[in-house]
Amino acid sequence: MQGMCLHWEAAAPRADHSQCAGQVESIRRYHLGQGYTDIAYSFLVCQHGQVFVGRGWDRQSGATCNSYWNSRYWSVCWMGGPGYIPSAAALTGLRSVVDQARARGGTHVIGHRNACSTQCPGDYLLGWIANGLPAASATTPAPTPQTPTKKAIGMLLRDKTNGRIYLISAGYSEWVKSQFRVDVLRFIGVPYADVSQTDIENVRVAYNAPTDAFVA
Numbered sequence: 472m473q474g475m476c477l478h479w480e481a482a483a484p485r486a487d488h489s490q491c492a493g494q495v496e497s498i499r500r501y502h503l504g505q506g507y508t509d510i511a512y513s514f515l516v517c518q519h520g521q522v523f524v525g526r527g528w529d530r531q532s533g534a535t536c537n538s539y540w541n542s543r544y545w546s547v548c549w550m551g552g553p554g555y556i557p558s559a560a561a562l563t564g565l566r567s568v569v570d571q572a573r574a575r576g577g578t579h580v581i582g583h584r585n586a587c588s589t590q591c592p593g594d595y596l597l598g599w600i601a602n603g604l605p606a607a608s609a610t611t612p613a614p615t616p617q618t619p620t621k622k623a624i625g626m627l628l629r630d631k632t633n634g635r636i637y638l639i640s641a642g643y644s645e646w647v648k649s650q651f652r653v654d655v656l657r658f659i660g661v662p663y664a665d666v667s668q669t670d671i672e673n674v675r676v677a678y679n680a681p682t683d684a685f686v687a
């Protein structure tokens with residue numbers, strides 16, 4: 472395959488993403504009604520950035536002009552049209568499909584209008600191709616927060632003259648072990664620059680100390 476051909480749906484993007492999967496199915500039904508064997512596009516990308524599989528990689532696209540083009544180019548359809556421009560998320564989705572095509576050896580990117588007479592995929596996407604298809608890379612899911620395995624430790628000191636409790640050391644068992652005595656001696660009653668408020672709070676919770684326990 473030579474590459475990927477960009478199309479548009481020539482319709483307004485769906486405002487609500489919950490409508491997009493249904494819209495893909497309605498395009499599929501429309502194309503089936505037109506005598507296609509399936510939805511004509513290899514892939515579709517909605518304005519919210521989701522990539523939908525149409526015919527996929529293994530079956531010839533039916534979207535681009537004729538069999539000359541369809542036998543050489545996969546197709547991807549941006550689910551938008553005249554009067555709209557693709558969102559950043561849509562461009563990222565389109566770009567990810569192009570990148571996958573390139574990884575499969577189909578490095579060339581064209582717009583439908585480059586192959587035959589049509590407005591598709593619109594001036595914006597043709598310009599985007601000419602500019603090298605800039606897009607933010609697909610966002611990777613945020614890593615699942617790790618449950619800290621470190622144990623918050625510290626040392627509290629009660630001042631008998633006023634009853635206040637002072638934090639004289641705070642840290643975590645993993646790294647405090649070897650330095651604990653030195654730190655305690657050094658930091659009694661002195662702001663502990665290396666300890667964040669979160670560290671202090673962790674120690675406070677670990678020692679079940681009152682909220683106003685620490686002077687840090």
Ligand SMILES: [Zn+2]
Nearest residue numbers: 478479583591
């Ligand atoms: Zn087209």
Ligand SMILES: [Zn+2]
Nearest residue numbers: 488491517519
């Ligand atoms: Zn959507």
